[in-house]
Amino acid sequence: MRYHKIPDETVRRLPLYLRGLQSLLEKGQNSISSKGLADFLGVNPWQIRKDFSYFGDFGTRGVGYKVEHLVKQIRKILKLGAVHKAALIGVGNLGLALLAYQGFKVYGFEVVAAFDVDSKKIGKKINNITIENVSNIKTLKKRKISLGIIAAPREAAQETAETLVKAGVKGILNFSPCYITVPGKIKVITIDIAMDLARLPYYMPSC
Amino acid sequence: MRYHKIPDETVRRLPLYLRGLQSLLEKGQNSISSKGLADFLGVNPWQIRKDFSYFGDFGTRGVGYKVEHLVKQIRKILKLGAVHKAALIGVGNLGLALLAYQGFKVYGFEVVAAFDVDSKKIGKKINNITIENVSNIKTLKKRKISLGIIAAPREAAQETAETLVKAGVKGILNFSPCYITVPGKIKVITIDIAMDLARLPYYMPSC
DNA sequence: CTATGTGAATTTATTCACAGCA
DNA sequence: TGCTGTGAATAAATTCACATAG
DSSP states (O other): OOSOOOOHHHHHHHHHHHHHHHHHHHTTOOEEOHHHHHHHHTSOHHHHHHHHHTTOOOSBTTTBEEHHHHHHHHHHHTTOSSOEEEEEEOOSHHHHHHHHOOSGGGGTEEEEEEEESOTTTTTOEETTEEEEEGGGGGGTTTTTOOEEEEOSOHHHHHHHHHHHHHTTOSEEEEOSSSOOOOSTTOEEEEOOHHHHHHTHHHHSSOO | OOSOOOOHHHHHHHHHHHHHHHHHHHTTOOEEOHHHHHHHHTSOHHHHHHHHHTTOOOEETTTEEEHHHHHHHHHHHTTOSSOEEEEEEOOSHHHHHHHHOOSGGGGTEEEEEEEESOTTTTTOEETTEEEEEGGGGGGTTTTTOOEEEEOSOHHHHHHHHHHHHHTTOSEEEEOSSSOOOOSTTOEEEEOOHHHHHHTHHHHSSOO
8 A cells, every 4th residue: 555645634643653652662662563552542453554554564464563663764754853943923821831841842843932022021031042022033044943833812823924934934833713824835733722622512421 | 414423523623613703703793604704714615514504504595604693503512501610630831821721711611620749839829729639639529520631741641530530520631642541431632732743844845 | 696505426534354474 | 373564345524516595
């Protein structure tokens, strides 16, 4: 099944696999079967095997997968090899949390710049990052920052996105609860945790 | 197409529709077509019509949909009518951000309790919520809190989930980067923002 | 004439079942 | 024998095209 288009759903699951595999690696486990990984992640084995099969022979028949090899392969597929520099726009409550958040670096991301419109915040230093005026966003290209994280109020999100695109970012992670349009091939991923929470009651029994 | 099983993907999109519709309502728009809503949300019109059709006739042919009516219907389907009380476990950086987060109430959620293991934090008051010892989690049922939000370290996540289930919660929102097993029909939704971020480079051009 | 609502067609994803290899 | 890798079968979701109602 090599040389096929990779299903979006497979790409969506790869970070899940990676997260679990890295967790196993920390524990010192260096070999695992599709069944073992499936149980650990709460998915089914054939799904894992099918997903991996799109990329080539990752495992050894009759034995299983080498955890370290899998981690390397998936990181390569997801282009997580290099460190990706990211800029945060909006240093409110959420922005502060994102600055402190340790989960990014597992995937090779590093928040190296922060911007805000509030003059009271500009110049302050948080986690070794000095908050800059949003007018400085245009310097991102020069600083080789290719990722933007929007944690601004909803009203400002679209405008911020456009500024980021002008500054040459290739991807945007949008935490504002709204849809954002960008020109060209820039990828936007919107995360609204309240939206995930909102479908919880639907699935909750007797409620 | 009434009296059909509702596709999970449709349920996943309902909060998106709701978010957009409530945003339109704030703007004072009280009528919209599937095309109009689709453009506003960045999806396609027939998807919206199909999704709505699972629940009955929401609109008027030749005219469109009444925004307020749609909002009411979707809130009803998602069981967001009543206020859902939620408890937060783990008041670290992420936990603090979640306590301050204003996005929950749009969907009728209210974080009314917070717990931590750290004795230095216990007793402190944040946003009118006094941080309690995790041993108090067992009081949740009495306090009619049916939702748990886990913002504890990964190692503690599974144990925390089990404590929450014993305390009678019906749903769990898990922010720890790991899979959680729960007995019975309790619904768990895991949110790991780094996982969404991790598939961004894959879709980014020339990177 | 407009925009919804929905069967039918198409595309996409999941699951199965087993061949193939260590 | 055990577990992977994968074509084939099944299931699910998306898209289309148009009948239908205001």
